[in-house]
Amino acid sequence: MSVAPLRKALATMVAMLASVVLCQAAFATTKIVIHIYPGSLISLYPHLGIDQGFYKAEGLEASMLPLNSGPEANAALAGGSLQFVLNTSDNLILAKARGLAVVSVVGNQTRNFYSLVVRRDLDIPENAPSDKVARALIGKRIGVNAPGTNNDRFARAIFKAAGVDPEKVTIVAAGAPPSALAAFASNSLDADLSWEPFQTVTTLNGTGRVAIDCRIKGQCPPALERPGTAFQTYYTTKAFLDANTEAVAGFVRAHQKIDAWVHDPKNKGALVAAVKRLLPPPSGSSIDPDVYAAKVLEGSLPAFGVSIDPAGLEAWNEQLVEAKLIPAPVDVREILWDKAPKP
Numbered sequence: 001m002s003v004a005p006l007r008k009a010l011a012t013m014v015a016m017l018a019s020v021v022l023c024q025a026a027f028a029t030t031k032i033v034i035h036i037y038p039g040s041l042i043s044l045y046p047h048l049g050i051d052q053g054f055y056k057a058e059g060l061e062a063s064m065l066p067l068n069s070g071p072e073a074n075a076a077l078a079g080g081s082l083q084f085v086l087n088t089s090d091n092l093i094l095a096k097a098r099g100l101a102v103v104s105v106v107g108n109q110t111r112n113f114y115s116l117v118v119r120r121d122l123d124i125p126e127n128a129p130s131d132k133v134a135r136a137l138i139g140k141r142i143g144v145n146a147p148g149t150n151n152d153r154f155a156r157a158i159f160k161a162a163g164v165d166p167e168k169v170t171i172v173a174a175g176a177p178p179s180a181l182a183a184f185a186s187n188s189l190d191a192d193l194s195w196e197p198f199q200t201v202t203t204l205n206g207t208g209r210v211a212i213d214c215r216i217k218g219q220c221p222p223a224l225e226r227p228g229t230a231f232q233t234y235y236t237t238k239a240f241l242d243a244n245t246e247a248v249a250g251f252v253r254a255h256q257k258i259d260a261w262v263h264d265p266k267n268k269g270a271l272v273a274a275v276k277r278l279l280p281p282p283s284g285s286s287i288d289p290d291v292y293a294a295k296v297l298e299g300s301l302p303a304f305g306v307s308i309d310p311a312g313l314e315a316w317n318e319q320l321v322e323a324k325l326i327p328a329p330v331d332v333r334e335i336l337w338d339k340a341p342k343p
Contacts, residue, residue, distance in 0.1 A: 029059050032060055033082050035073040035086050041196045045108065046064050049255070052258070055250075057257075058250030060251060077237060097326040097327075103335060104340060105233075105248055106251065107232070110304070112214035112228035114193050114214045116210070117193075118209060120208055122140075122190060140170070146173050146175070155171065158193075172188070176194075177194055177196070196296050197281075197292075227315040229343065230309045230312025259305060275297060276293045279296065307342055308336060310336060
């Protein structure tokens with residue numbers, strides 16, 4: 001073979017190899033592990049992100065790691081088992097205050113998702129203001145998730161805002177919705193500050209009703225209202241963000257697309273089906289699954305959103321300082337990515 005054809009053949013081969021490399025780069029994916037809470041609607045978006053292909057479209061190969069608590073998730077993030085933690089913003093701030101460089105990148109809940117559910121047989125008028133509800137519960141047993149959690153602090157804040165000493169009620173560690181529902185059914189609680197599916201199950205089975213709903217603007221005292229605008233977010237480590245900025249941007253874009261999808265009325269049927277799979281009615285209940293899923297969404301969907309309000313993070317700061325859980329507020333600019341969606 002003469003020199004000219006050989007050069008031409010080599011050039012063609014180089015071009016083909018370059019094309020292969022470019023194609024591989026175009027389809028390269030970043031593996032990420034996302035924290036979820038098992039059996040909880042608040043983890044809806046990662047399920048949809050995987051099932052509906054939103055992550056894949058952004059070049060992300062996503063999997064989920066179920067963990068029941070914020071501290072567990074923070075430990076997994078620090079150890080490298082996770083890239084994104086789903087948590088209320090107090091755990092974000094506590095992680096930063098304790099030396100873990102964390103950065104919040106996209107929101108998940110833009111309202112406080114707790115509701116105070118009271119037993120139907122209690123003599124509390126429908127639509128009573130929160131201070132009247134609090135006074136009616138003096139001497140009663142009030143369920144919270146666990147002592148020292150934000151759920152516990154918020155329950156006490158309801159009574160403080162009404163001028164009622166929290167010591168005048170009995171605060172009971174009732175756990176997450178499954179165990180709290182069992183306690184409610186056995187008459188061990190008079191009220192419980194909980195999250196879905198507690199509100200829907202007690203409403204549909206007739207044992208309770210929502211007396212104070214923090215998911216609705218203006219129903220809860222300011223101490224519960226103000227943190228809601230940055231109530232729950234996804235955060236990662238600063239090291240992962242710095243090393244994988246485009247992957248994090250893709251994660252944020254995926255969640256913006258998921259958020260648009262769930263709020264689009266034309267997707268209601270597919271969304272109800274997804275909720276039925278993720279959060280079925282309690283076993284042994286006679287609740288219709290379709291009615292249940294639609295009711296859960298009706299109450300919860302307005303609280304879902306991807307923005308993070310810096311003022312909401314400052315409200316969490318104030319709460320944690322007041323509770324003496326941190327000595328001073330953390331700098332919000334250090335825990336909020338400058339490219340995170342804002343209100």
